[in-house]
Amino acid sequence: MSTQIAPSILAADFANLQSEVEMINRSEADFIHVDIMDGRFVPNISFGIPVTEAIHRHAAKPLDVHLMIVEPDLYLDAFRAAGAEIISVHYEACTHLHRTIQAIRKLGAKAGVAINPHTSVGLLNEVIEEIDLVCIMSVNPGFGGQKFIENTYSKVSRLKELILAKRSKALIEIDGGVNIQNAPLLVEAGADVLVAGSFVFNSPDPLATIRSLKNL
Numbered sequence: 001m002s003t004q005i006a007p008s009i010l011a012a013d014f015a016n017l018q019s020e021v022e023m024i025n026r027s028e029a030d031f032i033h034v035d036i037m038d039g040r041f042v043p044n045i046s047f048g049i050p051v052t053e054a055i056h057r058h059a060a061k062p063l064d065v066h067l068m069i070v071e072p073d074l075y076l077d078a079f080r081a082a083g084a085e086i087i088s089v090h091y092e093a094c095t096h097l098h099r100t101i102q103a104i105r106k107l108g109a110k111a112g113v114a115i116n117p118h119t120s121v122g123l124l125n126e127v128i129e130e131i132d133l134v135c136i137m138s139v140n141p142g143f144g145g146q147k148f149i150e151n152t153y154s155k156v157s158r159l160k161e162l163i164l165a166k167r168s169k170a171l172i173e174i175d176g177g178v179n180i181q182n183a184p185l186l187v188e189a190g191a192d193v194l195v196a197g198s199f200v201f202n203s204p205d206p207l208a209t210i211r212s213l214k215n216l
């Protein structure tokens with residue numbers, strides 16, 4: 001399967017969300033990545049459930065919702081009802097990660113687990129078979145437009161080995177600082193899904209930029 005692309009709406013013009021979503025609809029993107037920040041798990045606040053619902057109302061692509069929040073269990077139902085197809089929680093925010101993964105799947109959504117740059121992929125050893133997607137953070141979460149952390153490549157390779165060894169179906173997603181320079185190396189290392197925010201939305205022709213990532 002070719003690389004899947006998830007433009008991050010965090011970098012869009014929030015005053016024109018509908019047209020930004022429609023641009024993604026017309027593009028070759030596979031998902032719309034939706035970043036939820038609570039000002040507690042990360043030092044920034046983005047937007048929440050009503051805005052996710054509004055994005056969903058116009059979206060022709062599945063919503064990939066990335067919860068950068070503490071106590072995500074409290075809001076799984078609400079984000080599922082708002083249209084999330086994939087719900088990713090942070091490993092670092094879940095005391096009972098296995099239970100949270102089951103809860104996401106019970107809602108009929110795909111279960112994702114995001115890991116911060118300092119979190120080792122080996123910590124997913126016991127749950128990798130239960131996960132639909134692992135989101136490797138290639139920046140410290142909280143802000144768009146940050147510099148890609150180079151250690152990510154080796155994390156992707158190690159995660160790929162773990163997935164193959166356990167015969168897991170989990171997809172590997174990379175989030176943060178993705179651009180046309182690092183994208184081919186990430187795919188080579190084993191990435192399946194690339195999130196891109198500022199690289200897409202700050203480019204003169206976002207549709208062409210999405211196409212260039214899709215057709216690496």
Ligand code: DX5
Pocket residue numbers: 008010011033035066139140141142143144145146175176177178195196197198199
């Ligand atoms: C960071 C978010 C990312 C962000 C990516 O906390 O999780 O999804 O929107 O933006 P860029 O591609 O600009 O690094």
Ligand code: ZN
Pocket residue numbers: 008033034035066175195
């Ligand atoms: Zn994200």
